[in-house]
Amino acid sequence: MPTRLNPYLSFRGDARAAMEFYQRVFGGNLVVNTFGEFGTEGEQSDQVMHAMLETDSGFTLMGSDVPAEMDYEPGNAITVSLSGDDGDELRGYWTALADGGIVSVPLERQMWGDEFGACVDRFGVPWMVNISAPRG
Numbered sequence: 848m849p850t851r852l853n854p855y856l857s858f859r860g861d862a863r864a865a866m867e868f869y870q871r872v873f874g875g876n877l878v879v880n881t882f883g884e885f886g887t888e889g890e891q892s893d894q895v896m897h898a899m900l901e902t903d904s905g906f907t908l909m910g911s912d913v914p915a916e917m918d919y920e921p922g923n924a925i926t927v928s929l930s931g932d933d934g935d936e937l938r939g940y941w942t943a944l945a946d947g948g949i950v951s952v953p954l955e956r957q958m959w960g961d962e963f964g965a966c967v968d969r970f971g972v973p974w975m976v977n978i979s980a981p982r983g
Contacts, residue, residue, distance in 0.1 A: 851907060853906075853907040853908060853909060854908055854909070854925070854927050855909040855910065855911075856908070856909070856910040856911075856970075856972055857910065857911060857912075857913050857919065858895075858910060858911070858912050858913065858970065859912065859913055859919045860894060860912055861912075861970060862894065862895035862898060862910050862911055862912040863879060863894075863895050863898070864970075865910060865970040865972070866879065866895070866898040866900055866908075866910050868968075868969070868970070869900055869908055870900055871943065872940055872943040872944060873900065873902045873904065873906055873908070873940065874902055874903060874904075875900050875901050875902030875903060875904075875906070876900070876901050876902075877898065877899070877900045878898065878899050879895055879897075879898045880895070880896050880897045880898070881893055881894060881895060881896055882894055882895075882896045882912075882914070884896070890915075891912075891914055891915065894912035894914075895910065895911050895912045896911055896912075897909065897911050898910050898911060904936075908927075921971050925973070926965075926973040926974065926975050927972060927973070927974050927975070928974070928975045928976075928977070929974065929975070929976045929977070930975075930976070930977040930978075930979065931977075931978070931979065932978065932979040932981075933978075934962070934978045937976050937977075937978045938954065938978070940976060941954045941964055941966075941976045944966060944968045944974050944976075945964070945966045945968070946969075947968070947969035948966050948967050948968040948969050949966060949967045950964065950965070950966045951965045951966060951967070952964050952965040952966075954976060954978075956980075960980040961977050961978055961979050961980050962976075962977070962978040962980070963975070963976065963977045963978075964976050
């Protein structure tokens with residue numbers, strides 16, 4: 848397998864719902880492993896130890912629940928960016944990600960010529976979508 852760089856998202860108890868949501872948005876194959884599968888008993892046994900979504904578009908998104916005994920502080924230091932020139936595909940992702948979330952920049956034509964939008968999805972993950980304008 849070649850080396851790859853991809854987002855790894857942390858959640859507090861709703862990683863499964865978030866990763867299933869992203870699978871509905873992007874499609875692909877989702878593999879979820881729980882803490883219970885690796886010997887954890889009790890309340891956290893059904894929480895996600897590791898989840899990986901691999902899509903037909905080549906995206907890989909990973910995530911997990913942060914155990915209760917570990918610090919969890921959602922932050923704004925990372926934003927997941929989707930960009931390209933397939934407007935229909937990217938607008939579809941935007942619509943799904945923004946649904947139930949907070950839009951800070953509506954997806955619309957910007958001064959640099961591209962369509963761009965920014966939102967925080969229903970799970971608190973920030974996203975940017977940029978649709979490249981035809982150059983020429």
